[in-house]
Amino acid sequence: MTEDFDASGAERGPGRFDLGGGRSVSRLGFGAMRLPASRRGVPPNDRETGLKVLRRAVELGVDHIDTAAFYYHQDGPAANEMIRAALAPYPDDLVIATKVGPYRGPDDPFPSGQLDASGLRAEVERNLTELGLDRLDLVYLRPGGLETPQDEPIGERFAVLAGLREEGLIRRLGLSHVSAAQLEEARRIAPVTAIQNRFDITLPQDAELLAICERDRIAYAPYFPLGGFGIPDDARVNAVAARHGATVPQVLLAGLLALSPVMLAIPGTGSPDHLAENMAAGRLALTEADLAELRQ
Structure with a gap:
């Protein structure tokens, strides 16, 4: 891995996105799903290493962490517990997002x-x-699994979260793994701040919903920004990485950030080395030629 990217990228960094209510976040955050274990069906990660990763992430500028109560290993740590142990009392500028459903x-x-x-x-x-x-x-309300989002009604469930927002238990509401129709249904009930659907630059399957988010300034924080089930072996990405002396994950993340101003990248890891690699992607400035190649 190299971090010697060109100066324009170093000056620009990943940029920020305004969530509203006087709160903005870096567009390069951290996903906590891989803290308990690197993937399904493997032994748990070392808890102390995970705590170090979280602390270092904040030191490197992360102010947006995505988690869930169901992120835990049966024989090891839970993501929420690790976040609290590593970071509480929390920095004033830290946004912690979670999902239910x-x-x-x-x-x-x-x-x-x-x-x-x-x-x-x-x-x-x-x-x-x-x-x-x-x-x-x-x-986030996540109403479905990993299959293609369906148009099942979500209003009753989203209304519960809207009520908890009115009670003051939640500041902002989001939707995960939903269709454009479900977003429209939810927005008739309460404002939607963010969407979290599957998307990476080799699998741009959610262009319609991303366009809606761009139009209405809704954050789009895709899960599986690095492919999810292994780093994609994509000739276009490999070529761009070679030109910049970067790694494939760095190009995947930089490509997401360059694709849309509403895009928030939340790569996750339990490895300090992978954390450093991911965060360096915020300084990788892709050229128009790079982006054109990635779109082919």
Whole structure:
């Protein structure tokens, strides 16, 4: 890995996005899903290493961390507990986002079902307790699994979160793994600050919803920004990385940031080395020729 990117990228950095209410975040944040374990079906990561990763992420400028109460290893640490242990009392400028909807039982290796509207308050309160917060900065409703988003009604569930926002337990609301129709349904109930759907520059499958977010200044924070199930072996990305002396993950992240001003990248890792690599992507300035090649 090299971090000697050109000066224009060093001066620009990843940029910031205004979430509203006087709060903006760096467009390069941190996802906590991989803190407990690097992937499904493997032993847990070392907790102390994870705490160091979190502290170093904040030192490197991360002020947006994405997590969930169902991010935990059955035989090891939980992401929320690690975030609290590493960072509380929290910096004033730190935004912690979480998501609710998926159900994970105590013996489930990963979420296997969905909470109905009656279960969402308890899940929000669980996140508050685990993180040691009185109010959550951003809560996403995630109504589906990894399959293509469906147009099932989400109004009843989203209305529960809107009510918790009115009570002061949540500052901002988001949606994860949803369609344009579901976004429209939710916005009739309460403002939507952010979307979290699957997207990476080799799999730009959500262009319609991204365009809506750009039009209405809604943050778009894709999950699996680095491919999710392994780093993509893409000839276009490989060529751009070689030209810049960068790594493929760095090009994937820099490509996302260059694609849209509303894009927030939230790569996650339990490795200090991978953290440094990911954060260096914020200084990688891709050229118009690079971006044209990536779009082919």
